[in-house]
Amino acid sequence: MGYKVVVAGATGNVGREMLNILAERQFPVDEIAVLASRKSLGTEVSFGDQTLKTKDLEQFDFTGWDMALFAVGSDATKVHAPRAAKAGCVVIDNSSLYRYDPDVPLIVPEVNPEAVTGYSKKNIIANPNCSTAQMVVALKPLHDRAKIKRVVVATYQSVSGAGKEGMDELWDQTKGMYVPGQEVEPSKFQKQIAFNVIPHIDVFLDSGDTKEEWKMVAETKKIIDSAIKVTATCVRVPVFVGHSEAVNIEFEEFLDEDEARDILRESPGIMVVDKREAGGYVTPVECVGDFATFVSRIRQDPTVENGLNLWCVSDNLRKGAALNAVQIAELLGQKVLQKG
Template structure:
C-alpha cells in the first residue's frame, strides 16, 4: 500500500523535476496528482520517464482530504493560501518556498543534516525545504562541523539563472542570442544584462546592505546546522543555466587538516568528493546537472585564520537545491511517521 501524493506547481521547473525524481526514485505512490493554477488546467505533464501523462488539476478547487503528502513548488503567494488549507485537511505539506522556513513551528530539513528535526512537523503539518544555496552548503558543512566545530563561514555563491525560474533561463538564452546577432539586449527578469556578465544581487536589498538571498543563507544555516555558526554570504547570479557553485572559507574551533577533511567528505552522505590537484580535477556546474550529489573540490587549508579550510562545492539547484531534497524529506517522513503497508 503506497501514498497518495499531490505535486503543487507541477508545470514549473521545480514541479516537473519533483515528478521526475518521484518516478526515478520509485517513490511508493499509489496515486500522483499534478496540481497547478487555473492557467495550466487541462494541460499534461509527464511522470518522469514512465511514459505516463498526468492531466493538471486546478489548485483553487483541489480537495487535499485523503491525500498523504503535498509537495509544494508553487511560490509563496499560492503557498500562503493553499498550504494551510492542505495541512488542515490532513495532508502533510512539504514546501519549497521561503514562506515557512523561519517559522519556529515548522521544521526546516535537509535529510543528510538534521533528519531528527522532522519529528516536529505535527505542530502545523508543514515541513519547509531550505533555499537552494543553503541546502548544498550545509550538506558539505555538516560532517566537517561534527569533526571540528565550525565557528564561521564566508561564502560567495555563483548561482545559475534557473534559480530565478523559467523566466531567468529564457532571459539568458534570449540575451545570448541577441548579442550574437547584434540585437538590443533588454533586461527584464534581472536588474542588469545576465548574458556574458555576473550580477551581485539576488532577491531584494535589506537595510544593512545585504540581499534577502544572503540573509536566507545566514539564518537557514543557523536553524538547520547550529545557531552559533557565523555566516557571511555574497550571492551572485552567473550566466549558467543550471547548477549553483559556492566558494567557502571555513573557520573551525578545533584543528582539522585538508587531508582529514577530504577523508571525512569522501564518506559523507550526499557528498561526492572530486579533488585532484591537476587540470580538470574538480567539478563544474555543467557536470553536476542531473545528479543529486553535492560535489566538493579544491579542499585546502586557509592559512589566514587558525584552523581554516577553503573549498568549492557544486550542486544541481533544481535537484538537491529543491526537488530532490523535497522528495528525500517525503521519504524520511514515510520512514519515521507515515509508514504504510
C-alpha cells in the same frame, strides 16, 4: 502499500523535476495528483511512463491525501498550504514562506533528519533555499568533527534559480549579442546576465545584504547550529543550471585538509572530486542531472587559525529544490507515516 501524493506547481521547473525524481527513485506512490494555477490548467506533465493532466489548485480537495509537495511560490502557498495541512495532508513546501517559522521544521535529510518529527505542529515541513541546501550538506560532517565558528561564502548561482523566465532571458540575450537589432534588455534580472555576473539576488535589506544572503545565514543557523557565524555574497552568473559556492570555514579545532577530505568522502549525499591537476574538480555543467553535492578544491587556509577552503557544486533544481523535497517525503514515510 504506498502513498497518495500531490505535486502542486507541476508545470514549473521545480514541479516537473519533483515528478521526475519521484519516478526515478521509485517513491511508493499509489495515486498522484498534479496541480497548477488556472492559467496552466489541463497542461500535460510526465510522471514515469504516465502522462498526467493538471488540475486546479484552487479547487482541489486535499482530504485523504498523505502528502503534498508544493512548488508554487509564497503567495499561493500562503493560501493553500494551510488548507492542505488542515485536511490532514502533510505539506512539504519549497517556498520561503515557512522556513523561519519556529513551529515548522526546516530539513535537509542528510543533515538534520531528526527534525522531521516536528512536522506535527502545523502539518508543514519547509525545504531550504537552494544555495543553503548544498552548503549545509558539506558543512555538517565537518562541524560534527571540529565545530565550525564562522563561514564566509560566495555563491555563483545559475539563472534557473530564477525560474523559466531567468533561463529564457539568458538564452535570448546570448542570441541577441550576435544578431544586430535583436538585443534583449533586462527584465527578469536587474542588469544584463549574458556574459556578465550580477551581485544581487532578491531584494536589498537595510543591512546592505540581499535577502538571498540573509537566507543563507538564517537557514544555516536553523539547520545546523545557531552559534555558527555566516556571511554571504550571492551572485547570479550566466549558467543555466547548477549553483557553485566558494566556502571558507573557520573551526574551533584544527582540521587537516586530508582528514576533511576523508570525512566528506564518507558522508551521505557528497561526492568528492579533488585532484590537484587541470580538470580535477567539478563545474556546474558536470553536476546537472546528478543527485550529489560535489566538493572540490579542499585546502588549508593559512590566513586564519583552523581554516579550510572548499568548492561546492550542485544541481540547484535537484538538491537545491526538488530532490531535497522528495528526500523529505521519503524521510516522512520511513520515520512517521510508515505506509510504504
